[in-house]
Amino acid sequence: MNDKTMTEEDVVHRLVDGMTIGIGGWGSRRKPMSVVRAILRSELRDLTVVSFGGPDVGMLCAAGKVRTVIFAFVSLEVIALEPYFRRARERGEITVRELDEGMMVLGLQAAAWRVPFLPTRAGLGTDLFRLDPTLRTVTSPYPAAGGQLEELVAVPALELDAAVVHVNRADRQGNGQLLDADPFFDQLFLGAARDRYLTCDALIEPTELLAEGDFRTLAVSRHLVDGVVSAPGGAHPTSCEPSHPRDIAFLREYAGSAGQDDGWETFRSRWLDVGPESAYQQKVAAP
Amino acid sequence: MTPDTSTAAAAVPSSAGEGPRRGDVCAAALAEVFRGDGEIIANPIGALPKVGARLARATFAPLLLLIDRDAFFVGTDGDIEGWNPYRRMFDVVWSGRRHVVMGAGQLDRYGNQNLSAIGADPARPTRQLLGFRGAPGNTINHPTSYWIPRHSPRVLVERVDVVCGIGYDRAAALGPVAARFHEIRRVVTDLAVLDFATPDHRMRLASVHPGVSVADVVAATGFELAIGPDVPTTPVPDDETVALLNRLDPDGTRHAEVRQ
Numbered sequence: 001m002n003d004k005t006m007t008e009e010d011v012v013h014r015l016v017d018g019m020t021i022g023i024g025g026w027g028s029r030r031k032p033m034s035v036v037r038a039i040l041r042s043e044l045r046d047l048t049v050v051s052f053g054g055p056d057v058g059m060l061c062a063a064g065k066v067r068t069v070i071f072a073f074v075s076l077e078v079i080a081l082e083p084y085f086r087r088a089r090e091r092g093e094i095t096v097r098e099l100d101e102g103m104m105v106l107g108l109q110a111a112a113w114r115v116p117f118l119p120t121r122a123g124l125g126t127d128l129f130r131l132d133p134t135l136r137t138v139t140s141p142y143p144a145a146g147g148q149l150e151e152l153v154a155v156p157a158l159e160l161d162a163a164v165v166h167v168n169r170a171d172r173q174g175n176g177q178l179l180d181a182d183p184f185f186d187q188l189f190l191g192a193a194r195d196r197y198l199t200c201d202a203l204i205e206p207t208e209l210l211a212e213g214d215f216r217t218l219a220v221s222r223h224l225v226d227g228v229v230s231a232p233g234g235a236h237p238t239s240c241e242p243s244h245p246r247d248i249a250f251l252r253e254y255a256g257s258a259g260q261d262d263g264w265e266t267f268r269s270r271w272l273d274v275g276p277e278s279a280y281q282q283k284v285a286a287p
Numbered sequence: 288m289t290p291d292t293s294t295a296a297a298a299v300p301s302s303a304g305e306g307p308r309r310g311d312v313c314a315a316a317l318a319e320v321f322r323g324d325g326e327i328i329a330n331p332i333g334a335l336p337k338v339g340a341r342l343a344r345a346t347f348a349p350l351l352l353l354i355d356r357d358a359f360f361v362g363t364d365g366d367i368e369g370w371n372p373y374r375r376m377f378d379v380v381w382s383g384r385r386h387v388v389m390g391a392g393q394l395d396r397y398g399n400q401n402l403s404a405i406g407a408d409p410a411r412p413t414r415q416l417l418g419f420r421g422a423p424g425n426t427i428n429h430p431t432s433y434w435i436p437r438h439s440p441r442v443l444v445e446r447v448d449v450v451c452g453i454g455y456d457r458a459a460a461l462g463p464v465a466a467r468f469h470e471i472r473r474v475v476t477d478l479a480v481l482d483f484a485t486p487d488h489r490m491r492l493a494s495v496h497p498g499v500s501v502a503d504v505v506a507a508t509g510f511e512l513a514i515g516p517d518v519p520t521t522p523v524p525d526d527e528t529v530a531l532l533n534r535l536d537p538d539g540t541r542h543a544e545v546r547q
Contacts, residue, residue, distance in 0.1 A: 026373060053418075073418035080417065089404070092411035098403060100423035102377045120381070122424030124465055125457040127450040131409050148464045181358040182372040 174225025
């Protein structure tokens with residue numbers, strides 16, 4: 001068996017300053033936060049982050065790890081606006097590339113399919129073209145009804161240096177299982193990336209994969225994965241259903257800290273500087 | 288509007304003492320945006336639009352599919368009738384078989400919507416909002432309505448800072464082929480119902496909610512509205528409809544979202 005298990009620190013050691021990193025999950029759901037926390041503890045910097053963004057983006061911004069965010073939204077969901085992302089934007093600390101959500105899906109899909117762009121109607125007439133002067137349209141070679149050649153947005157491939165996603169269960173080879181109601185875009189993130197990392201609530205034997213859930217839950221296959229991290233509770237404070245919901249009290253404390261002087265430092269020393277992931281999980285279990 | 292027993296509007300609030308509240312009126316107005324949509328996906332965003340869509344489904348629009356809960360199509364009782372994870376949502380959006388009710392940080396007279404950021408400098412907004420979300424894809428692909436819980440000149444503005452969802456002037460500039468699926472159906476606010484039934488698709492005051500004057504709406508709007516000689520009052524839901532709303536929204540979320 002090709003054993004791909006590693007630690008969060010191993011993942012971070014393979015990341016390099018300036019990389020473009022895709023982060024799976026959606027808003028405050030099933031984010032690979034244990035790897036995000038390892039990045040927060042590291043010396044990494046100048047990252048470009050691609051994410052259906054939640055506290056992953058906010059914490060990386062707060063810690064000064066981010067140069068550019070490529071996003072369609074950043075939200076804690078239970079709190080509409082991500083406080084540290086918002087602060088970084090309003091202070092002009094980061095640059096951004098904004099996209100429509102569907103364009104983001106197509107950009108990841110284009111990278112996964114190794115084509116330079118995919119066409120869509122989404123984005124026509126909007127200020128996305130003003131904000132991103134590199135964005136282009138493409139003219140259909142096929143006449144529409146009435147003979148006109150339709151102009152569409154050419155969404156460029158969103159090629160990722162690395163991607164990390166969190167799943168409920170995985171084996172050591174990188175087969176991942178999602179017991180959640182929504183797989184989000186995790187397969188696309190893995191498909192669009194050169195280096196692919198999976199974190200999981202439960203590391204199991206391959207023979208145990210179908211002990212929970214049917215074959216439809218086998219969302220990630222091992223050819224899409226280079227490293228597997230056992231990370232029980234690794235999505236906290238975001239949800240990992242059915243294991244745990246999002247930790248709303250924690251997210252409120254996190255969001256509230258952004259409104260205080262030295263709020264990030266206080267939050268960071270209380271929750272993040274306690275040590276490695278195991279220490280964080282102990283702290284969450286017994287604060 | 289065609290009278291319909293299921294949504295029959297009484298001329299005055301019921302005499303039961305309390306009568307319909309502003310949240311009931313807004314919920315009924317938000318239900319109306321889906322009238323005639325048929326078997327499509329109703330995707331209301333926000334508490335009151337969700338109640339409105341439930342009311343439409345429970346009364347005059349039984350064929351609607353409701354996205355009222357993440358990843359699932361559900362009935363008004365919450366029973367799951369289909370699976371619709373986010374990745375499938377784009378199949379729905381791009382097929383056109385959807386009507387979304389979005390919010391707006393800013394909205395202008397042609398229905399251009401800003402969800403992304405307030406301020407003139409895109410590199411350093413004075414207020415970062417959510418982002419473009421799905422607004423570009425929604426507005427170019429299928430009917431869109433807006434719910435504005437607090438009608439004010441800061442939201443209904445002369446010019447939006449960032450165009451995320453496109454309005455009628457932008458759609459017209461794209462030409463009839465590119466914009467053939469564009470439709471901004473209606474704007475419901477806590478004060479009024481607005482639409483674009485004017486020759487050049489400028490926003491028009493369609494009705495004012497009970498207790499609200501035309502002057503109130505004009506004062507709360509940051510651009511000149513098209514206003515006809517006789518502005519009707521938004522229909523008030525009858526007792527039966529209010530009772531139904533109480534069943535569909537037992538926690539009264541519709542009342543928490545608007546000023547009384």
